Amino acid sequence: MPENEKILIDSTISRIPPKTQTIVSHAHSDHFSALNSYSPTLATKETIDLYTIQKGNRIKGKYRSVQLGEKITIETTLGIVTITFVPSGHVLGSASILIEFDNERLLFSSDIGAKGILTVNHSLKPVKADHLIVEATFGSPRARFPPRQEIAMDILRWTADIAKEKMIAVFSAGKIGSAQELIKLFNDYTNLRVLTHGSVTPVSEVHKKYGIDLEFFDSRSEEGREILREGDAVVIQQRGKKIVPFFMKEYYKCKRAIVTGMVTKYPFKTFDAAFPLSSHANYYEILDYIEQVSPAKVFTIYGDEDELAKNIYKKFGISAKPIKQKIVHELEVLLPLQESDSSSSPTTSSSVAAPSSKVPLQSNPTTIPPITTKKGHSKNNEKKDLTLDDFLPIVDQ
Numbered sequence: 364m365p366e367n368e369k370i371l372i373d374s375t376i377s378r379i380p381p382k383t384q385t386i387v388s389h390a391h392s393d394h395f396s397a398l399n400s401y402s403p404t405l406a407t408k409e410t411i412d413l414y415t416i417q418k419g420n421r422i423k424g425k426y427r428s429v430q431l432g433e434k435i436t437i438e439t440t441l442g443i444v445t446i447t448f449v450p451s452g453h454v455l456g457s458a459s460i461l462i463e464f465d466n467e468r469l470l471f472s473s474d475i476g477a478k479g480i481l482t483v484n485h486s487l488k489p490v491k492a493d494h495l496i497v498e499a500t501f502g503s504p505r506a507r508f509p510p511r512q513e514i515a516m517d518i519l520r521w522t523a524d525i526a527k528e529k530m531i532a533v534f535s536a537g538k539i540g541s542a543q544e545l546i547k548l549f550n551d552y553t554n555l556r557v558l559t560h561g562s563v564t565p566v567s568e569v570h571k572k573y574g575i576d577l578e579f580f581d582s583r584s585e586e587g588r589e590i591l592r593e594g595d596a597v598v599i600q601q602r603g604k605k606i607v608p609f610f611m612k613e614y615y616k617c618k619r620a621i622v623t624g625m626v627t628k629y630p631f632k633t634f635d636a637a638f639p640l641s642s643h644a645n646y647y648e649i650l651d652y653i654e655q656v657s658p659a660k661v662f663t664i665y666g667d668e669d670e671l672a673k674n675i676y677k678k679f680g681i682s683a684k685p686i687k688q689k690i691v692h693e694l695e696v697l698l699p700l701q702e703s704d705s706s707s708s709p710t711t712s713s714s715v716a717a718p719s720s721k722v723p724l725q726s727n728p729t730t731i732p733p734i735t736t737k738k739g740h741s742k743n744n745e746k747k748d749l750t751l752d753d754f755l756p757i758v759d760q
C-alpha cells in the first residue's frame with residue numbers, strides 16, 4: 364500500500380497532489396469533486412451512487428465504498444491513521460469524518476443534519492473528539508428554524524389551499540435532501556400525486572434503493588403528463604431552476620414555493636411562498652452538537668464561521684477559530700494534527716404564505732385534516748392526520 368503524505372477531505376482543488384488520500388463526506392456537489400479526480404477516494408456507497416447518478420458514472424480514480432460506522436486505516440508517511448465515517452444525519456449516506464492519530468481525535472463534522480429529517484437512514488451521531496472542525500452554514504443565532512413538524516404543517520396547509528383553488532404547487536428544493544423530504548411528506552399526509560422534475564427523479568430513485576419509501580412520477584414521462592392533465596398533483600424540482608417547466612403551464616396555473624434554510628437570511632420575494640425546511644442543523648443544533656463532541660479546540664467552516672467561532676468561545680470558553688473563506692472547500696488536514704493558535708435575538712422565520720396562527724408546541728396534539736382529492740389516486744387512500752406525536756419517534760431516531 365502506498366504511503367500517503369496528505370489526507371484531503373471534501374477538497375475541490377483541481378489538481379490533487381500524488382500520494383494523497385481523499386475523502387468525500389457526502390454527495391452534495393460542493394463536497395464531492397474528489398470523486399471526479401484521479402485520486403484514491405473513500406466515500407459511503409450511498410454517496411458513490413448519488414454521485415454517479417448525477418455525473419453519469421464518471422469516477423476516474425480508485426475508490427473504496429465505506430459503511431457508516433466503519434473504521435478504515437490509512438498508511439501515511441507518519442504512521443497509521445484511523446478514519447471512521449460517523450453518521451452526520453444530513454442527507455442519505457452522509458458522514459462526519461473522525462481521524463485518529465497519535466492518541467488525538469480530530470472530527471470534521473462536514474454538513475450536519477437537522478433533527479427530524481425524514482429521509483436519512485442514520486441520524487446525526489456526535490462523537491467525542493479533541494479537535495472539532497464544525498460547519499457554520501447556519502452558524503448565526505438568526506438561523507433558528509421553527510420545529511420541523513411545524514414547518515411540515517405549514518407546507519401541507521399551503522399546498523392544500525393551492526389544490527383547492529385548482530392550481531398546482533411547484534416546489535423548488537435541494538435535489539438531494541429536501542426534495543425527498545417533500546415527497547415523503549406529500550406521500551404520507553396527502554392524496555396528491557408527486558411529480559418530480561429533472562434531476563430530482565434519478566436522485567430520488569437512489570433513495571428508494573436504500574429503503575427510503577417514496578412514491579413519485581417523473582414529470583416528463585407519459586404517466587407524469589397524464590397526471591398533469593388530470594391535476595391533483597404537486598411538482599418538485601431542483602432549487603436554482605428559475606422557471607416553472609413550460610409544459611406545466613399548459614394545463615394549470617402554478618404557484619411556486621421554495622424550501623431552504625436560507626429563508627432565515629433572504630426574503631425570496633420571487634416565490635409565492637418560502638419555507639425554512641433545511642437539511643442543515645440550525646445554530647442551536649450546532650451548539651448542542653459541539654457540547655456533545657466536547658472538544659478542546661474548534662475550527663468553524665462554511666457560512667457564518669466568524670460569528671459562530673465568537674459565540675462558541677463566549678458560550679463554552681473553548682478556543683474557536685474560523686477557517687477563512689480562501690481555503691473553504693480546500694480543507695487540508697495536515698499530519699500531524701494542526702495546533703490552533705488563537706481564540707477567538709433569535710428570530711423565527713416562517714413561511715411567507717403560512718397561516719398566521721402557529722401550531723402550539725405543547726399539550727394537545729394539533730391535527731390538520733388530510734388533503735384529499737376527488738380522484739384519490741394515491742397508493743393509500745387512508746391518509747394520516749398529521750400530529751406532533753407523529754414526529755416524536757422520528758426526532759428521537
Ligand SMILES: [Zn+2]
Pocket residue numbers: 389391453474
Ligand atoms: Zn451538504
